[in-house]
Amino acid sequence: MVVTGMKLYLGHFRDVMARMLLALVFCLSLWFCPTSVQGQDVAVTLEKDQVFVGESFGMRIKVTGDDSPSEPVLSESQDFSVEFDGGSRDSRSSVVIINGRMVKNEESGYVFSYRLIAKRAGKLLIPTASVRTSGGVLYTKMHFITAVKPGESQDFKLRMEFSSAEAYVGQPLTLTITWYLAKDVQGFQFHLPFLNDERFRVVDFEERINPAHREEYLQIDVGGGDTVARKMRLEYKGREFTALRFRKVLIPKEAGTLRLGQSTVAFNALAGYRRGGLGGGLFDSFDDFFQGNMPFGMGRQAIYKKMVAPSNEPVVTVKELPSEGRPANFSGLVGEYRVAAEALPTEARVGDPITLTVQVAGPDYLEQVELPNLAEDKNLTRDFKVPAEIAPGKVNGAVKTFTQTIRAKRADVKEVPAIELPYFDVRSGRYKTARTQPIPLKIQATRVVTALDAEGREVQDISGSEIETWTQGIAHNYEDESVLKKEDLPPLIGFWPTLLLIPPGAYILLLVGTALVRRRLADPAALKFRAALREFNAAVSEIKSARPGSADYYAALLRALREYLAAKLRKAPAGLALNEVLADLQQHLVPVELRDRLQRLYELCEAGSYGGSELQSAQTPQDLVSEALILVKQIERGFR
Known part of the structure; x- marks a missing residue:
């Protein structure tokens, strides 16, 4: 035991020293890399300097002095998952009057946005980046962030089974993932490392929605795309919770004791109340998710704090499939399967198409199920012509259906033989074969169609008759010139030259249209800039149809304002702060009076998104919408 412990300790010590040496070499190499060149520089801004493991945070890489740099190349990191969140130009200009002279200052730049999630606890090195600009290659400086392992909470549990x-x-x-909640939350983000686990093939679980409880199902984003989740009331360790449950299908690729890494869900949890308004949480918009069971206080404003709930780490023991008794046509199906077949029509002639339908039932997940190659089934190909390809199967509930066209070779064929589907039965630990029942057929010989059948005449006895010329019908040859009919054709003067001009004319129009489209798509930010006012008016029209005074009403108006200003300032809407907006509007010479009104409108909308109908303001919700329309039109004039 002592020797084993020493070996483990020495092995861990060598790993730590190797990582420290690599980090030192990397840091020294970055020491000599330029962060600025020829009036251009690059800088990194982090949303926060301390996060929970599994919590998403923003990172911005800003290039100054070049408004069209290449996308940064980030160094590989085992400590973070990184997702590109878009980029936008960050150019601005200002005019200053000094001693009666007008001086115009222009600054060009570009901002790249990323979302990062820490995978482990500790002081972690943010991935560095290299950016190619018109002046050369720039490198970002080193930045560190502290990641803290989330602790268990009595009010929130995340469990996988x-x-x-x-x-x-x-x-x-x-794999069933259940999130237990005892308090209200606002916003959430799942971090599920098993989605990228190379030891498993991960696929979506096809949730069978009960029409009688359709309101309990919703689409949520779990990092790998939208997933259907169900909301319900569940008991966990003697305590009743509101729960959100969804499932994934994991197919092991290798044998061994496989442990899933810890998953997390980050969210804003209700921490208390303060005087001011009615607090509304995330699940208020999910058809009164808590059904009045959660304590929302009238005349109070809810206070939320950031939390992360960690999951357990489930383990599964995976065994190799035995080689003994494995059928030659085994395709890898594991579980318990049943198979049935149908052939239509059951009465046909030799060579006529017969549609063979095969249905397979088995485990919850059937997408990976494929039939053995029917073209190699000797029992079937002995009596039938079978194409080498088969149409992909279609899953409907707990059954997957395949169709194939076959043709009988002879009139003595009496049935479609049994179709075999070999699989490994996990209950018995042995290979088994599911078989369909033979399908009886009645096959008739093919009738040969002759030339006389094509003419539609009966067969006549021609023995002893002389050859004579047919005087009517399809066999008669007409030789008299009187059968020719003279027809006058209209003159085609001017038609052919016009027809010849159509192809080059169409080609020129295509070139002009392509050039216009390319010009518009060359600068997506410019398209958003020109369409900003139209998009804002459309968003406001939708807001007017919402319930005035609700938290969603104010949040929608705030979102429309933010997206409009982001488009006009050529920035990404995510993470756009009010202070940054006001500073940029000042650079565009927007009057201070308009900036003050915008700040007031922002604050009222933010308060309304929390307080809802209890917003303490002399202005009605409709007044705020009208103010926003007037304010945006006045700001729009400053950009023309």
């Missing part, structure tokens, strides 16, 4: 603790390689397993 496999459908079975033991499995075989290739056996679909259902």
Whole structure:
């Protein structure tokens, strides 16, 4: 035991020293890399300097002196998952009058936005980046962030559970993820490392929605795309919770004891109240998710704090499939399967098409199920012509259906033989074969169609008759010139020259149209800039149809304002702060009176998104919308 412990300690010590050496070499190499060149520089801004493991945070890379740099190349990092969040020009100009002389200052730049999630606790090095600009290659400086491991909470639990603790390689397993909530929350983001686990193939679980409880289902983003989740009331360790549950299918690729890494969900949790308004949470918009069970206080404003709930780390023991008894046509199906077949029509002639339908039923996940190659089934190809390709199967509920066209070769064919589907039965630990029942057929010989059948005449006895010329019908040859009919054709003067001009004319129009489209798409930010006012008016029209005074009403108006200003200032809407907006508007010579009105409108909308109908303001919700329309039109004039 002591020797084993020393070996583990020495191995861990060598790993730590190797990582420290690599970090030192990397840091020294960055020491000599330029962060500025020829009036251009690059800088990194982090949204925060301390996060929870699994919590998403923003990072911005700003290039000054070049408004069209290449996308940064980030160094590889095992400590973070990185997602590109878009980029936008960050150019501005200002006019200053000094001693009666007008001086115009112009600054060009570009901002790249990213979302990062820390994978482990500790002081972590943010991935550095290199950016190619018109003046050369720039490198960002080193930045560190502290990641803290989230702790368990009595009010929030995240649990994952496999459908079975033991499995075989290739056996679909259902992983159920349940988030238990005892308090109201605002916004959430799942971090599920198993989605990128190379030991498993991860696929979506096809949730069968009960029409009687359709309101309990919703689409949520779990990092790998939208997933159907169900909201319900559940009991956990003797306490009743509101729960959000969804499932994924994991198919093991290798044998061994496989442990899933810790998953997390980050959210803003209700921490208390203060005087001011009615607090509204995330699930208020999900058809009164809590059904009045959560304590929302009238005349109070809810206070939320950032939290992260960690999951457990479920384990599954995966075994290799045995080689003994494995059928030659085994395709890798693991579980328990049933198969049935149907052929239509059951009465046909030799060579006529017969549609063979095969239905396979089995585990919850059937997408990976494929039939053995029917063109290599000797029992089937002995009596039927079978194409080498088969149409992809279609899953409908718990059944996957395949269709194939076959043709009988002879009139003595009596049936479609049984179709076999080999699989490994996990219950018995042996290979088995599911078979369809033979399908009886009645096959008739093919009738040969002759030339006389094509003419539609009966067969006549021609023995002893002389050859004579047919005087009517399809066999008669007409030789008299009187059958020719003279027709006058209209003159085509001017038609052919016009026809010849159509192709080059169409080509010129295509060139002009392509050039115009390319010119518009060359600068997406310019398109958003020109369409900003139209998009804002459209958003306001939708807001007017919402319930005035609700938290969603104010939040929608605030979102429309933010997206309009982001488009006019050529910035990304995500993370656009009010102070930054006001500073940029000042650079565009927007009067201070308009900036003050905008700041007041922002503050009222933010307060309304929390307080809802209890917003303490002399202005009605409709007054705020009218003020926003007037204010945006006045700001728009400053950009023309």
